[in-house]
Amino acid sequence: MKKIRACLYLFLLFSFFVPLLAQAKVFKPLVPCGKANPCQFCHLFVMLDNIFDLIIYGLMPVLAVLRLSIAGTRLLLSGGRPDAMARAMRDVTNTLLIVGLVLAGWLIINTILSLIGVVDWTGLKNGGWSIINCPLSP
Numbered sequence: 492m493k494k495i496r497a498c499l500y501l502f503l504l505f506s507f508f509v510p511l512l513a514q515a516k517v518f519k520p521l522v523p524c525g526k527a528n529p530c531q532f533c534h535l536f537v538m539l540d541n542i543f544d545l546i547i548y549g550l551m552p553v554l555a556v557l558r559l560s561i562a563g564t565r566l567l568l569s570g571g572r573p574d575a576m577a578r579a580m581r582d583v584t585n586t587l588l589i590v591g592l593v594l595a596g597w598l599i600i601n602t603i604l605s606l607i608g609v610v611d612w613t614g615l616k617n618g619g620w621s622i623i624n625c626p627l628s629p
Contacts, residue, residue, distance in 0.1 A: 499564060506560040507553065518545055523625070533625035540623050551593060558586045 523537045524530040562582035569575035 499568075503557070503560055503564070507557050518549060521545070531625065533623070536623050537625050547593065547597075551590065555586055555590050559583060562586065 519541050521538055521541050522530075522534075523541065524534045562579045565582070566576060566579035569579060
């Protein structure tokens, strides 16, 4: 039993840290301005965008893999009990649903803004509505 528990902990630890090693994205600092560069009002939106990027590209994949690993382990160790299997499958379904909803949110907003023509009447042709241009003044 101790061997199985040790293998389980090792598997969970491995499945948690592998996505961190595979990430090739380097995140920008959350607060884009500071001592050398004074903050402006537009830097608030840059900070919110940086927080959004950190959650979507940094935290969500790692937490989803961890939660799916735990649910899969529960499913394997359920021993055929219907209530344990149902709980594990519910966890898998909920995790995939949440990831899908989070990723679909951006797609829905982008589709709505494209359909009503925000790019045409606001002049956001160079980067779209999701690009925030706020230069740092020296």
